[in-house]
Amino acid sequence: MDQWASSPTPSMQAILRPGKPTTPMICMEEVTFQALSKTFDQANEFVNLLQTLVCPGVDEIGLHDTLPFPEQLGSSYRMAGIEPYIDFAFGKILAAKPPIVDDPVQSQRLTNNVLQFAATCLSVFNENLVILANRSTIAIDRAMEASSLDVYARLHPFNRVMEWMFNDGVLAVLFAASNQDLNTVAAASPGSPIVVSVLRSIEVMNHILDLQSTYFEILRPLVKVQRTGHRNPVLNPTLASFEDSVATNLDLVVNLGLYSGLGNQELAINSLKLLERLSSSRRLNASVTPVSRQRPIGNRLVGVLEQHGDLERVRTSFILGLQYDDRELDLGPGAPGWTIKSVMLDFLSHCLAALPDRPNLAHAILGFACTGAKLSIDPDGAFARGASLFHSIVRLVAEYPDGLDDAIQLWSSSIRQKAMRIISILRASPLTYAVAMAELRAADFLFAMFLRQAVITPNTNFDGLSIRDGNFVQTDSALVMEQYLDQRCTLLEYASSELRLVAAEGAPTQKARILSTLFGSTTMLDGTQLRNVPVFELLDFLGADFSAPVLSPLSNLFADLDFTAALDPNAGTTGGTAQLHLVEQLLALKLNEVRKGGYLEDAHDQEKALLDAEAYMAFFRTQKNLQSLDEVRLQTLKAWSNLMALAIGHCDLDHGGRASLVLQTLQTIMPKLERYAIESSSEALLLARLVQTLFLQADLKSSALDQTKIADLAEDRFFQIF
Secondary structure, three states: OHHHHHOOOHHHHOOOOOOOOOOHHHHHHHHHHHHHOOOHHHHHHHHHHHHHHHOOOOOOOOOOOOOOOOOOOOOOOOOOOOHHHHHHHHHHHHOOOOOOOOOHHHHHHHHHHHHHHHHHHHHOOOHHHHHHHHHOOOOHHHHOOOOOHHHHHHHOHHHHHHHHOOOHHHHHHHHHHHOOOHHHHHHOOOOOHHHHHHHHHHHHHHHHHHHHHHHHHHHHHHHHHHOOOOOOOOOOOOOOOHHHHHOOOOHHHHHHHHHOOOOOHHHHHHHHHHHHHHHOOOOOOOEEOOOOOOOOOEEHHHHHHHHHOOHHHHHHHHHHHOOOOOHHHHHHHHOOOHHHHHHHHHHHHHHHHHOOOOOOHHHHHHOOEEEOOEEEOOOOOOOOOOOOHHHHHHHHHHHOOOOOOOEEOHHHHHHHHHHHHHHHHHHHOOOOHHHHHHHHHHOOHHHHHHHHOOOOOOOOEEOOEOOOOOOHHHOHHHHHHHHHHHHHHHHHHHHHHHHHHHHHHOOHHHHHHHHHHHOOEEEOOOOOEEEOOOHHHHHHHHHOOOOOOOOOOOOOOOOOOOHHHHEOOOOOOOHHHEOHHHHHHHHHHHHHHHHHOOOOOOHHHHHHHHHHHHHHHHHHHHHHHHHHHHHHHHHHHHHHHHHHHHHHHHOOOOHHHHHHHHHHHHHHHHHHHHHHHHHOHHHHHHHHHHHHHHHHHHOOOOHHHOOOHHHHHHHHHHHHHO
16 A cells, blocks of 8 residues: 555646655655545545554454554655554544535544544554563563564554644544534434544543553653654644643533433443543642632632533433432343443542542532532532432442342442442541531431441352352452442441541430441331341451462463563552553563464463463462452451440440440450461451550449459450450
């Protein structure tokens, strides 16, 4: 194709502009592109051809370590690569002034195809190769299918496409494609050009945000240093990030919020993912300060939604999206709306976690009124009526099932954990603590959650496996248990906060009700008494034994592979913090290296190498799961210990009754303390601190305890410990 493009027919030479100082073949290439851009059919089909050519082959299933063209393509008369074709697609088609076609339908189809081409070029670039090259000792150049990482980085279409993504003309088309009439999009079929236009533009924006740091920090400087030959710069040098362009096109935020409620699952998911990224950006969340005022009037993203009058519509779409659908019990993640529900919760959680102490878009959608640096409640709004998104999430946690047929399943546990995470962030932030605590109390949230608690036993079914199953820690069952314990930890922390609050308020009736629930009996508002699992039995998670060592696989093939390059630099240096996608890439590179060296020609050797690679993946997955379980178990133990100390300290009992509770607590924790004094100092230290607190609370020298069996037993237990 390159030869054809640079060697046009004599009739095409007639339209060549005279006097341009360049080589004949470059001139011919330009003539070809000019001719192709004259009609819709030719331009559209050529862009489709480019899209097909850059798509990875069917045998490329992970590394994407090849270039979609010969490395010397065009090097005889220009710089090697396909930059002229990329420049044609974006400069002469997408951002052409005037547009090459006047028909709006044809124009939209052509735009959609160029955006699809952009998305493909960005998605097939493997930035992990660049990351591993900076961290690992593996010979990346020997392992890659491309001749070297340097060649791959310089010539991959990703570089030039990313440069065009920061071109003013391309950005204008990109934002225009995402800004369509809401009613028209809602009425259109999923595959219609207008819906595809919105989807493609949002998909490209998500890719840009994913990859811009790698481009600006590593690849662009590399390309600038090693670039040879003439090359026209196309990006706007004043843009330091994609967020800079969004800052002047904030209507995008409004559109994303509205698209998420149209019922189109693919559109909703992509919109929410992009909204999540943008709403977590500190650049875009800066408060707006008018010239005439000294104090900021609020978050700019919230302001643009309010300015357009669309905040209530976005809130309503979230409320509808987070309603429990009975079909989810039968279909699980395959039910309509489950994925949207999950992504909505991700958006809210990540936005709140990124900016927990500053009013942001998530706060506004949850139902809070954002004014400057403060939040408030509109007395006439949905929040005051208990009909806000916040209240929908509280109901979701209280009502959403754990799974089906007595099994705690991944799809259900994931939803409940994400929703609980949102409540936990709101409860922990000084910005929302008071309102969140008041609303949770009004909803009887604490009592509803304790009534749902179940004791974890060796036979508890976590997504199809019990704890005693030998494969438990290698599978998603371990993740489900981690999520389940995380929810319990959040509940125990909330119970401690509520107990402190009622003690500070001097509310004896509410305190008595909470303590009664903690010790196994919940009083409903109508006076009905219901049994629940007492807090003593919620230490059940310490009975799970995952301490057996997991041995590293033995393989001569991978023996010299340094996996430290795959460790998360922000999470310590143990094997359990491995980033599994990087482990997988390292293994694939090593397989490539030995395959290229001719060591895996025999089918049996190939099969054994793949099995060894799978064994390493299972090892690192197990290590990661074990560390996650250990971390959440420790956090839950800390929450349980704090709650027990508070409960006994605040109970209105005589000395004998308090000593009885202390004794029961000691009987619960002593076997665990004896075990962890040998196995784990972290758990042992938390339990020992609780024992110290109990010793001070028991007041065993009180005359009221003289000559009582409880006092003798308590003293005996303390004597055994100390």
